[in-house]
Amino acid sequence: MHIGLISETFWPDINGVSMTLAQWSQGLLDAGDQLDLITPHAHADTVGLEGIPWQDAKPFRHISASRVPLPGYRGVKLGLMLPKAAKRLWRKSPPDVLYIATEGLLGLDALRYGRQNGIPVVGGFHTNFQYYLHHYHLQWLTPLMRAYLRRFHNACTRTLTPTQAKKNQLLRQKYHRIHRVGRGVDLSQFYPRTTQERSLWRQQHGISDDTLLLGYTGRLAAEKNLSQWIESYQILKSQHPSPVKALIVGDGPWRDHVLSALPDALWLGELTGEALAIAYSAMDIFSFPSMTETYGNVVPEALASGTPVIAFDCAAAHELLQPGKNGDCIGVNEAEDYTARLIHLAHDYQQSPQRWRTASAKSIHHLGWPTVNASFRRHLVQAIHEVKRHGRQRSDFVATKS
Known part of the structure; x- marks a missing residue:
């Protein structure tokens, strides 16, 4: 053909x-x-x-x-x-x-x-x-x-x-x-790294093992609802009992705005291949508040890497997220609940991180x-x-x- x-x-x-x-x-x-x-x-x-x-x-x-x-x-x-x-x-x-x-x-x-x-x-x-x-x-x-x-x-x-x-x-x-x-999702590339691999990556980037690492991967642009991401992160950081740090992967026209609002964030720019895969796996929670996606490949990539996802109930998140198992899924008409649900997920995750990570990776194993x-x-x-x-x-x- x-x-x-x-x-x-x-x-x-x-x-x-x-x-x-x-x-x-x-x-x-x-x-x-x-x-x-x-x-x-x-x-x-x-x-x-x-x-x-x-x-x-x-x-x-x-x-x-x-x-x-x-x-x-x-x-x-x-x-x-x-x-x-x-x-x-x-x-x-x-x-x-x-x-x-x-x-x-x-x-x-x-x-x-x-x-x-x-x-x-x-x-x-x-x-x-x-x-x-x-x-x-x-x-x-x-x-x-x-x-x-x-x-x-x-x-x-x-x-x-x-x-x-x-x-x-x-x-x-x-x-x-x-x-x-x-x-x-490329399951040969995106898969959960071991505790030792995640710990080594964090050490290399100056992040302690007890820090909750909240991640975002994608274009840094207005249509990604990054104002919601920034607000939720800042409130989570002020209320969570352990340290919280932002990990941002990507680039775009909103880069300066995002980095000025998050001066303590670890920004890695655009990543591909192994560097991207291990960054996903190093995250504790992947936060993706975009409501303009047709699919959103980053959602299955994060899940396959063992990282639970919080997102709005649309596109890939609608098909893949199981609240209480591999993350949380918020109705698009319930935007005001996003931050509270993120705080709740962060608390639950730190009670049993391995359970969340295993369930996240398992939920996506059929998507080769x-x-x-x-x-x-x-x-x-x-x-x-x-x-x-x-x-x-x-x-x-x-x-x-x-």
Whole structure:
């Protein structure tokens, strides 16, 4: 099978979408498929990306799209159009299916190309962009964004989203042909470290074993509800009977704000691989108050590392958290309870930390990537068969020639 994968984020970007696409790409290459990757990254055109976190990086074709920087997000590039080089290659050897992970101008141009050339297009609903606007004082654009995303995905052969709750929500909002493909976690990388390993890591970072280490991993940005994280941490620190310290992993436009509000925090910047995995395992509790997630890969990563999680009842937290066993899950309409529930969890955790750590890791042991990768590939194959059975569908949304 020949797949064209179009995305405005990919390795070496550090985010859930990038890491998910890297895993899916690995699965396709392992199955013997041909992969054309179209992103705004300025990588070499025909080789595997250097440093990609794949066990056996294999050659694939990468074509760089023209790009512009995203204001306010250092290092983030937006793709503009499907590259002419890709169109030339695809005229000679068209893909069997396109997968579009992002709905910007690059994704829209790829959608038009696929529809006009009879190529099945599978869309990915990876990010709740419509929820981000409020955090950047652009809430007046929300109705337009909702309408655009719905029209975009309804022009696709099918759309994939990571949770049953998100699938149901999209169907209620008059999206069509929505299918669920879950997410996995690399259990060979994220697993509980021994007490000795955790203690050594803490010693290396000047943290005593009796300190409660409250962690956060992810983008440092307004849409992550970090004001809630900061407030909860400060109250916990003032009330907890033993020392409390913040461990922050990640970067983003809110970095200066977060670090100025938490001058005593241990900030490690962006981490990957073993460094990220052991940081997760060194935490005592992982606090993740974001309410804009489509999934939130950090939740299963923390759990797999043996760290209980407190989060709002949405996305991955809704599917994976079991209050009283591997963390706590607070209703999205009960934000005022977040701090009190965190304080309660911290107290319970310190009464029996090993019980919490064992239960957290055990709750996630079934979420390996191979099953998820096979499900993703199966949906691509089914999209090809659908177009063969029913013929090419037209949509006014993508009628412009390119």
